[in-house]
Amino acid sequence: MPAPGATPAPAALVPARWFDGRSSQARAVLVGLHPAPGGPSLSVHPVAAPGGEALHLPWREVGWPEAWSARRPQQRVVVDLHAHGSLEIDAVAAWHSALAAAGDRPRLAQRMQTRWGIFLAMLLAGVLGLALFYRYGTPWLATQLARWVPLGWETALADQGLAQMDDGMLKPSQLPRARQEALRARFQGLTQAMATVPALQRYPGYAPQWSLQFRRGMGANAFALPGGTVVLTDEIVQVAARQGLGDEALAGVLAHEIGHVAYRHTTRMLVQQGVLQMGLELALGDVSGLLASGSALLTAMSYSRAHEREADCFALGLMRRAALPTAPMGDLLLAMAQDARSGGKDRQPGKATEPGQDEAHPVWSLLSSHPDTAGRARALRAGQAPGCS
Amino acid sequence: MPRPAPPGAARMHASFASQDIEPHPLRFTGSGAEFLRVWIVNVLLTIVTLGFYTPWARRRTAQYFFGHTLVAGSPLEFTAQQRRMVVGFLVVVLLTLAYKLAASTGQDVAVGLFILAGAALAPLIWSSAMRFRLGNTRWRGLRLQFTADWREVYRASWPVFALALVWLAVFFGLQALAPAPLEGAGAGRKLPQVGAPMVALVLLGLVLTVLCLIRIDFNYRSLLVLRASLGTEPGRWKPVYMDFVRLWLATVGVFLVSILVLSLLLAGLVGGSFAMVKALGQGQSGMGMVLFLIAAFVALLLVLFLATAPARAYREAALFRLTWNNIGVSRIARFKCDLRVGRYVLLRLRNMLLTLVTLGLFRPFAVVSEYRMKLESVTLHIKGGVDQVAGTLARQQTGGIGDALADAAGLELIV
Numbered sequence: 001m002p003a004p005g006a007t008p009a010p011a012a013l014v015p016a017r018w019f020d021g022r023s024s025q026a027r028a029v030l031v032g033l034h035p036a037p038g039g040p041s042l043s044v045h046p047v048a049a050p051g052g053e054a055l056h057l058p059w060r061e062v063g064w065p066e067a068w069s070a071r072r073p074q075q076r077v078v079v080d081l082h083a084h085g086s087l088e089i090d091a092v093a094a095w096h097s098a099l100a101a102a103g104d105r106p107r108l109a110q111r112m113q114t115r116w117g118i119f120l121a122m123l124l125a126g127v128l129g130l131a132l133f134y135r136y137g138t139p140w141l142a143t144q145l146a147r148w149v150p151l152g153w154e155t156a157l158a159d160q161g162l163a164q165m166d167d168g169m170l171k172p173s174q175l176p177r178a179r180q181e182a183l184r185a186r187f188q189g190l191t192q193a194m195a196t197v198p199a200l201q202r203y204p205g206y207a208p209q210w211s212l213q214f215r216r217g218m219g220a221n222a223f224a225l226p227g228g229t230v231v232l233t234d235e236i237v238q239v240a241a242r243q244g245l246g247d248e249a250l251a252g253v254l255a256h257e258i259g260h261v262a263y264r265h266t267t268r269m270l271v272q273q274g275v276l277q278m279g280l281e282l283a284l285g286d287v288s289g290l291l292a293s294g295s296a297l298l299t300a301m302s303y304s305r306a307h308e309r310e311a312d313c314f315a316l317g318l319m320r321r322a323a324l325p326t327a328p329m330g331d332l333l334l335a336m337a338q339d340a341r342s343g344g345k346d347r348q349p350g351k352a353t354e355p356g357q358d359e360a361h362p363v364w365s366l367l368s369s370h371p372d373t374a375g376r377a378r379a380l381r382a383g384q385a386p387g388c389s
Numbered sequence: 390m391p392r393p394a395p396p397g398a399a400r401m402h403a404s405f406a407s408q409d410i411e412p413h414p415l416r417f418t419g420s421g422a423e424f425l426r427v428w429i430v431n432v433l434l435t436i437v438t439l440g441f442y443t444p445w446a447r448r449r450t451a452q453y454f455f456g457h458t459l460v461a462g463s464p465l466e467f468t469a470q471q472r473r474m475v476v477g478f479l480v481v482v483l484l485t486l487a488y489k490l491a492a493s494t495g496q497d498v499a500v501g502l503f504i505l506a507g508a509a510l511a512p513l514i515w516s517s518a519m520r521f522r523l524g525n526t527r528w529r530g531l532r533l534q535f536t537a538d539w540r541e542v543y544r545a546s547w548p549v550f551a552l553a554l555v556w557l558a559v560f561f562g563l564q565a566l567a568p569a570p571l572e573g574a575g576a577g578r579k580l581p582q583v584g585a586p587m588v589a590l591v592l593l594g595l596v597l598t599v600l601c602l603i604r605i606d607f608n609y610r611s612l613l614v615l616r617a618s619l620g621t622e623p624g625r626w627k628p629v630y631m632d633f634v635r636l637w638l639a640t641v642g643v644f645l646v647s648i649l650v651l652s653l654l655l656a657g658l659v660g661g662s663f664a665m666v667k668a669l670g671q672g673q674s675g676m677g678m679v680l681f682l683i684a685a686f687v688a689l690l691l692v693l694f695l696a697t698a699p700a701r702a703y704r705e706a707a708l709f710r711l712t713w714n715n716i717g718v719s720r721i722a723r724f725k726c727d728l729r730v731g732r733y734v735l736l737r738l739r740n741m742l743l744t745l746v747t748l749g750l751f752r753p754f755a756v757v758s759e760y761r762m763k764l765e766s767v768t769l770h771i772k773g774g775v776d777q778v779a780g781t782l783a784r785q786q787t788g789g790i791g792d793a794l795a796d797a798a799g800l801e802l803i804v
Contacts, residue, residue, distance in 0.1 A: 018530075019530025022779070023776070024531055024620070068453060074418070077456070113430050119426075119429075122433060125437075126436060130437065274489065274493070
């Protein structure tokens with residue numbers, strides 16, 4: 001044991017076995033760790049030749065083993081010297097204290113591994129960051145990526161989708177031709193009005209092939225296909241007539257669907273789904289597949305709610321531009337909701353339901369892709385919705 | 390100071406010393422709780438980085454297991470370069486993206502090309518992954534190596550082509566055997582008549598298929614050991630094809646027994662639930678019936694999962710024991726394995742249930758306990774001491790892409 005006051009060694013020496021990669025034979029060595037700017041450097045001194053040439057390696061040329069536990073040191077650690085073989089160290093505690101003394105800064109993964117405080121801090125930061133990313137990051141990314149999707153792809157997708165639905169539940173419309181043409185004229189007026197307002201165009205230069213189609217057989221509804229096709233059902237026209245609502249109500253619905261097309265919601269949703277699915281599979285695949293697909297579903301729902309809100313805002317803007325009231329559309333929404341709930345059997349003509357009657361059911365609002373109908377109707381009646389820019 | 394030993398032990402020791410063979414049980418010094426932290430840190434960082442931490446996570450996991458595996462007192466080392474693993478991972482991500490894009494936009498030609506190329510390159514990818522894994526495993530400063538070249542790998546894949554031939558033969562055989570007067574048979578008969586020879590032909594095809602699949606498994610495993618080397622010492626491989634066939638038959642037996650046990654259990658359950666359905670039916674029908682059907686569906690899935698689990702665990706354990714009882718390193722080392730297959734199957738079933746119940750959080754404990762049971766069943770017998778192996782100047786192995794592809798295909802790094 002060196003006497004106190006003797007000249008201090010340049011670094012603490014740790015006994016080790018050195019395997020040089022040429023045979024499985026070990027050489028007894030002493031390992032020194034020296035503070036250096038980039039990280040500690042390492043020197044290997046063979047015990048058999050004390051004065052002989054020592055091997056010096058800078059921080060970058062050594063594979064430093066990770067410490068896995070603060071309380072329970074590993075039985076034996078191996079240091080990777082790459083081309084120079086490897087070092088086997090029994091004095092693990094001495095090795096770690098020598099590393100710390102030489103100014104080693106462990107990586108983030110090791111700090112999280114050995115200290116709960118840092119792990120919890122990272123967990124919190126991670127949850128927060130992810131929530132922000134899923135809330136704002138992926139929608140933004142999808143909006144940007146959608147610019148690169150050609151119109152031809154959208155129309156092909158729409159044709160395919162409509163053909164499938166025609167084979168399934170949809171039937172040809174029974175509306176009189178004159179009625180159809182009147183609504184088409186309204187539709188055309190709206191798309192032309194939209195073209196004059198730059199503020200309503202999220203994708204400048206995006207020129208969808210607008211067309212309005214009529215179908216029957218899926219209840220009171222309207223939907224937009226990517227690329228410019230909007231479909232109205234006979235039932236929604238009938239509900240509007242039964243409630244005594246004018247064509248302004250249907251125009252509002254059309255404006256809403258035009259908004260879906262202009263903002264390319266279907267395309268954005270598909271892109272988002274792809275990005276998210278991939279990210280979630282990578283991130284959560286190791287934990288459980290159920291969790292991954294569950295979170296993908298939940299985020300998709302929250303996005304589509306955001307899309308509905310966006311389309312409502314678009315409708316408000318467009319209707320204001322066309323000098324049309326939006327209140328009838330709000331009444332129509334409530335009537336549609338009631339019609340759907342009573343299974344379409346409620347044939348009694350009557351006044352529009354009071355919005356207070358149709359307050360949100362929390363479960364329905366969470367599971368439905370549409371925001372609560374009463375809230376939307378109120379916003380449309382007032383002519384402005386919160387959250388519209 | 391030497392301890393006094395019983396005379397029998399002394400004689401045994403002496404007889405070992407004369408042949409100079411020392412037994413070294415393999416040991417695993419890690420723990421489930423510790424690996425839970427490794428895993429949870431990996432999961433968190435992977436989620437935060439949207440998946441791009443994956444190659445780092447894989448390396449940490451491998452280093453944890455290798456570093457805690459003691460072979461004759463010396464830990465194994467996982468020396469893969471992080472950079473290569475990252476490049477491999479990125480290539481696989483891009484390939485997957487391209488494939489998904491092609492599949493979701495309905496470009497059937499591109500999808501077909503992807504699948505064909507994947508099938509044609511599969512042997513190459515496998516050998517590249519094995520070269521990566523063995524080449525990055527180091528023990529006492531010596532690298533393992535996998536030295537098979539691509540010709541050997543494709544030659545070992547002959548059963549794939551045999552499989553294709555078998556089914557071609559079955560197809561044409563069926564056409565030849567099909568009864569000719571099909572048109573004249575009239576409208577009364579809906580299906581073509583299936584004769585005993587046709588059934589026999591299809592059965593023969595199935596048997597040959599199974600034999601071919603076993604042969605592929607055998608060929609690849611034996612190639613892996615025979616073309617592996619530690620320093621200058623090549624691997625040794627003793628099992629024969631019939632061992633694998635017997636093991637497969639035993640697996641089928643285990644599967645049948647577990648089906649039998651499960652169906653006996655189910656018979657009891659179904660009897661009980663019929664009574665319940667009746668009770669529900671007398672009350673209000675709608676909701677209770679739907680709930681019952683959902684429960685029955687979930688139960689059916691669980692049963693299917695349970696029915697195959699013992700057979701899969703059995704096959705894994707029996708194959709492990711067969712392999713590690715019959716391989717060695719040239720003349721200097723051989724392995725003995727006393728894994729108890731029944732205990733392993735029970736361990737696997739327990740782990741599966743606990744993993745299911747904890748929504749996956751038990752997985753690190755499951756992985757550690759299974760790895761430990763398998764590893765610690767192996768004893769290494771070394772003739773002439775551990776210091777004698779000479780190394781070859783093997784370069785750092787490349788091929789991170791093959792490894793990443795193998796990972797994507799579900800070949801685990803920790804086996």
